[in-house]
Amino acid sequence: MAKFQVDLSDAPPHPAVVNGHGLLPTPMASIEQPAVPLTPLQTRVTREILALARRDDLSQGDHLAESVLAERIGTSRSPVNVALHHLVSLGVVFHDANRGFFMAKAARELTEVAAQFFDEPDEPLYLKIAEDRLARRLPDVVSEADLMRQYEVSRSVLRRVLSRMQEEGWLERQVGHGWQFMPMIDSVEAYEESYLFRAAIEPTGVLSPRFRVDRTELNELRRRQQFIVDGGYLTMNSVELFEANSDFHETIAKWSGNRFIAQSVRRMDRLRRLVEYRQAKSRKPRQEQALEHLAILEAIAQQDLLRAASLLRDHIEGARRGKVHAQEIFPRGQ
Structure with missing residues (x-):
């Protein structure tokens, strides 16, 4: 999906309750294309937007500024835009071509929608490796080749997950293709x-x-x-x-x-x-x-x-x- 440019110059500040003041977009303001499958990054960003909305207890009509969301999530505006349009297709968000995106429902009412994204809180490979390590089914030192065979994934997919684990401090790269698990809360x-x-x-x-x-x-x-x-x-x-x-x-x-x-x-x-x-x-x-x-x-x-x-x-x-x-x-x- 191409990046959508939004003019936010006259949008209410974030977060601002605009319902009841003549500023809430109507359903006719949003004309969305059929939803397409999200990439892992877009799925994560969608989940983060829902988490922020529920954590901030946003109300119907609150403004969702792409730039603010991108900064808080730590990503570019492009996946944020895709995620917001996906939420429009789910009836969570309204889109107005002139003012941007707004909550179509109160965040408190999004329990079922949120469950679709939070029942699996992270990408499956990350969780599977973590679970196997907690259960002591993986040794202290592992090779990429062994992990690729065990989990039947490509090297690029595996490395993305291993890099995240390295950033979180419980995995360290060894010489060559080996990785060593660091002490973690496993007992x-x-x-x-x-x-x-x-x-x-x-x-x-x-x-x-x-x-x-x-x-x-x-x-x-x-x-x-x-x-x-x-x-x-x-x-x-x-x-x-x-x-x-x-x-x-x-x-x-x-x-x-x-x-x-x-x-x-x-x-x-x-x-x-x-x-x-x-x-x-x-x-x-x-x-x-x-x-x-x-x-x-x-x-x-x-x-x-x-x-x-x-x-x-x-x-x-x-x-x-x-x-x-x-x-x-x-x-x-x-």
């Missing part, structure tokens, strides 16, 4: 160690002399966590719940002003991602965690950083006690 012991590490560094970040709060980000975190408390935890899928949680912790770590704390928290979130997906069935604790998040944010807003650090430590310790004994998160025999 109850490693899971507990990750929580002990987080309990040591995250509260320390809050007490950093360079800790500075971004008020816009603070209000955004509050709104997202309140949405979860108010019932969002019942309809959000495992990926959305994890992203809301990791965004909370990574944002506070960023406020520390300490690059090493911020990088460490981000890397720990990457390592625990697959483990956390396994706990998605347990929804009630997600609401309780969001309430604890709100209490931490309130203490930060009141500039009571000692209390915020204490609440954060208690929060992480409570999660450790509640999760490390959930044996179902790891394959049998671990």
Whole structure:
């Protein structure tokens, strides 16, 4: 699909509720071609747009600016444009030739559509390799040739996935075509160690002399966590719940002003991602965690950083006690 140019000069700011003010495009404003299969990149971008819309709790009529979405997702506008047109074909988005794209429905009403993209949270090969590694079905060092035969994929497809794993810090390229798996959260012991590490560094970040709060980000975190408390935890899928949680912790770590704390928290979130997906069935604790998040944010807003650090430590310790004994998160025999 050719890249579509949109004039956003007179569009309402993002996000802006325009419903009821004569600015919401009508269905006649969108004339879409039949949907065509999306590439893996376009599928990922579509999933990211849905995640952002639901995380931001957008309303019917809210404006979706291509440039803003591209920046937040970290991609060019071309796949964003394709993804938005695909969402138009699904009835999620309206398109107006003069003003751009707008939410056709409230994000809260998109549970079924989101499930189509989040039931398989990542590309299958990535998940399969990760699962096999967690189950100890793959050795510490693997070759590209062996992986290509085992998973019946081309070298280009395999390398794309291996490169992503390398970026996430749990795979390292060896001399030649070999790859070595790095330590990851693959046992109850490693899971507990990750929580002990987080309990040591995250509260320390809050007490950093360079800790500075971004008020816009603070209000955004509050709104997202309140949405979860108010019932969002019942309809959000495992990926959305994890992203809301990791965004909370990574944002506070960023406020520390300490690059090493911020990088460490981000890397720990990457390592625990697959483990956390396994706990998605347990929804009630997600609401309780969001309430604890709100209490931490309130203490930060009141500039009571000692209390915020204490609440954060208690929060992480409570999660450790509640999760490390959930044996179902790891394959049998671990």
